[in-house]
Amino acid sequence: MTRDPQLQSISSCMDCPLERSRNEEMLEPCKGHLNRKFIKECWRKCGCHKQCGNRVVQRDGKGWGLKTLEKLPKGAFVCEYIGEILTIKERHERTMQNSSITKTENPPSVLLDAYWNLKGALKDEEYLCLDASFYSNVARFINHSWQISFSFFPARCLDANLIEIPVKIETPDHHYYHLAFFTTREVDALEELTWDYGIDFDDDNDQPNKKFQCKCGSKFCRNMKRPSRSRPLAR
Ligand SMILES: C[S@@+](CC[C@H](N)C(=O)[O-])C[C@H]1O[C@@H](n2cnc3c(N)ncnc32)[C@H](O)[C@@H]1O
Numbered sequence: 001m002t003r004d005p006q007l008q009s010i011s012s013c014m015d016c017p018l019e020r021s022r023n024e025e026m027l028e029p030c031k032g033h034l035n036r037k038f039i040k041e042c043w044r045k046c047g048c049h050k051q052c053g054n055r056v057v058q059r060d061g062k063g064w065g066l067k068t069l070e071k072l073p074k075g076a077f078v079c080e081y082i083g084e085i086l087t088i089k090e091r092h093e094r095t096m097q098n099s100s101i102t103k104t105e106n107p108p109s110v111l112l113d114a115y116w117n118l119k120g121a122l123k124d125e126e127y128l129c130l131d132a133s134f135y136s137n138v139a140r141f142i143n144h145s146w147q148i149s150f151s152f153f154p155a156r157c158l159d160a161n162l163i164e165i166p167v168k169i170e171t172p173d174h175h176y177y178h179l180a181f182f183t184t185r186e187v188d189a190l191e192e193l194t195w196d197y198g199i200d201f202d203d204d205n206d207q208p209n210k211k212f213q214c215k216c217g218s219k220f221c222r223n224m225k226r227p228s229r230s231r232p233l234a235r
Contacts, residue, residue, distance in 0.1 A: 145194030
């Protein structure tokens, strides 16, 4: 496919939106637009199979993702997970009030549960989460992939190339800490960055991170039905 104007046809429009956006009062004639060539993929009315060779982009199914432009060494800091700090109760109320944030495309809320094993450290209403529904950074585009975990020792090492690590920066407060992504292994340039959302795909109860049909492609994917397996720790 070419972006060379010489090799693509150019058409002029009568009422050019580009010229209108430049100066509504003194409209100049349209300077012409490239007629871009489209790829037309097959769709449900073609009568073909979902695996048809002319269905490529639509099969990805994960939406936007995040890739690294440069090769990253193991243990490299990538970015922080940014979101609004809400109590779990506030997050729940927000979800109830705003049906659009219950849609599966929305970024997950991450529970700040690193201190949950400290008995008595927090009261129920003090539990916090980072909600990336409205305010976030590039981290909200990082897709999910599975990390292998053995029942007692979560050795998270296989497919997801990022792991989230709690970081304390000048905060004596046990309730809140930063969450930073580090690489779990060397990551090639242009490789997609992924982390394990910690979703229990077997759990039918309402989870803070809504379930979706996982398309991570891993042979260890938790979303694939298997006869028996250990349950992952829900994050
Ligand atoms: C944090 S967002 C990631 C960015 C998202 N792909 C987008 O376009 O905004 C989480 C959402 O991405 C989609 N997603 C992430 N990982 C996926 C996966 N492995 N398989 C299918 N969908 C995935 C789900 O819809 C999920 O709710």
